[in-house]
Amino acid sequence: xxxxxxxxxxxxxxGVGVALLDGNSFxxxxxxxxxxxxxxxxxxxxxxxxxFSELDIDALRKGLKENGGYxxxxxxxxxxxxxxxxxxxxxxEEGGQEIAVLVCQNITRIRExxxxxxxYSMMVERNNRELKREKEQVEKLLLNIMPRAVYExxxxxxxxxxxxxxxxxxxxxxxxxxxxxxxxxxxxxxxxELNDIYSAFDRIGEQFGCERIKTIGDAxxxxxxxxxxxxxxxxxxxxxxxxxxxxxxxxxxxHPNQWRCRIGLATGAVVGSVxxxxxxxxxxxxxxxxxxxxxxxxxEPMQISVQDEMAATLREHFELANLGSRDIRGFGQxxxxxxxxxxxxxxxxxx
Numbered sequence: 001x002x003x004x005x006x007x008x009x010x011x012x013x014x015g016v017g018v019a020l021l022d023g024n025s026f027x028x029x030x031x032x033x034x035x036x037x038x039x040x041x042x043x044x045x046x047x048x049x050x051x052f053s054e055l056d057i058d059a060l061r062k063g064l065k066e067n068g069g070y071x072x073x074x075x076x077x078x079x080x081x082x083x084x085x086x087x088x089x090x091x092x093e094e095g096g097q098e099i100a101v102l103v104c105q106n107i108t109r110i111r112e113x114x115x116x117x118x119x120y121s122m123m124v125e126r127n128n129r130e131l132k133r134e135k136e137q138v139e140k141l142l143l144n145i146m147p148r149a150v151y152e153x154x155x156x157x158x159x160x161x162x163x164x165x166x167x168x169x170x171x172x173x174x175x176x177x178x179x180x181x182x183x184x185x186x187x188x189x190x191x192x193e194l195n196d197i198y199s200a201f202d203r204i205g206e207q208f209g210c211e212r213i214k215t216i217g218d219a220x221x222x223x224x225x226x227x228x229x230x231x232x233x234x235x236x237x238x239x240x241x242x243x244x245x246x247x248x249x250x251x252x253x254x255h256p257n258q259w260r261c262r263i264g265l266a267t268g269a270v271v272g273s274v275x276x277x278x279x280x281x282x283x284x285x286x287x288x289x290x291x292x293x294x295x296x297x298x299x300e301p302m303q304i305s306v307q308d309e310m311a312a313t314l315r316e317h318f319e320l321a322n323l324g325s326r327d328i329r330g331f332g333q334x335x336x337x338x339x340x341x342x343x344x345x346x347x348x349x350x351x
Contacts, residue, residue: 016105021048023064023091023098026057035104038078038085048102052087064091064100073107084111146274146282147211149227154274160282166269168225169237169310170284171210172292173201173244176260176301178218185257193257194218197248204243208236213272213284221292223284226272234313237265241304242341249302262303264296265339267310287331294328298336308335318342 017035021028026048031041039051049057052074063070072087088103142151146160154160175181182190201220202212209230210222222240225233241263252258268288275283295305311320319340326336 019102021100160274162273169233170292173220175218260301262299264292266291304339311337
């Protein structure tokens with residue numbers, strides 16, 4: 001057996017598809033068994049384009065002429081499975097004639113692995129987006145119950161160190177007749193309106209640097225001077241309180257349900273911290289909170305009561321009316337003042 005015959009048999013037996021083509025016409029001159037198994041037996045006068053209709057013949061000619069080679073890829077069905085085959089063309093000479101050598105390599109497994117990697121990458125990316133969205137939702141929820149500075153500490157260390165804030169100004173607001181309203185009105189309407197009002201209060205408080213601490217049914221508590229100290233905390237809380245009442249009066253003029261409130265303002269020390277293990281809540285404790293609660297009880301509907309010490313700091317900027325000395329539970333006898341809306345008093349006086 002000659003060397004040429006041995007080489008031809010080896011060429012036919014290898015697991016790579018091989019074909020020899022005329023370098024000009026791309027007619028088939030030889031193909032091995034693997035090529036025939038994959039693509040079928042070419043006709044006697046078959047050209048490359050007859051077997052690979054999707055192949056860009058012009059690009060192939062250009063690649064062989066300029067670079068001496070060209071690569072492509074084809075896909076086809078084989079026993080209900082899609083095969084991917086890499087086509088590698090090189091140009092050579094044999095007996096003065098140009099021969100295009102085509103080597104076909106099965107890259108199905110490589111493409112399947114690439115597809116799996118792409119799918120996994122897409123899944124990871126999708127999961128990352130979902131995790132980011134969930135993280136943002138959790139952050140939004142936590143920021144609804146605690147100041148941002150407290151949230152950052154909680155996120156970093158997993159705990160919040162109780163902090164003493166002194167002095168701050170506490171605003172305690174309570175709605176008049178809320179229990180009767182809940183009993184007589186449509187619950188969904190009541191909750192919707194309460195949500196609208198609290199949202200408006202939040203926006204107003206934010207304008208003056210007040211941090212809403214919590215709501216307990218019809219009670220709304222916000223603080224100025226926490227967590228970042230500010231020398232104008234009394235003024236900020238007073239401005240917020242006046243505008244809360246203005247907002248309710250404006251709203252009541254066009255709504256059937258009348259929302260009327262009492263407000264107490266107090267200056268003093270509070271301790272702020274996250275409490276709870278499974279259910280977190282940020283809360284404040286201290287004399288200023290208790291005093292603000294007691295003071296709102298001295299208010300008539302749509303009025304604001306202020307402690308004597310706080311009134312002294314507000315007198316330069318606001319109008320106040322002295323109610324005289326009152327026995328405040330837990331605090332003894334103290335002067336109580338009503339904080340007036342200067343815009344209203346000037347309007348009544350015709351100024």
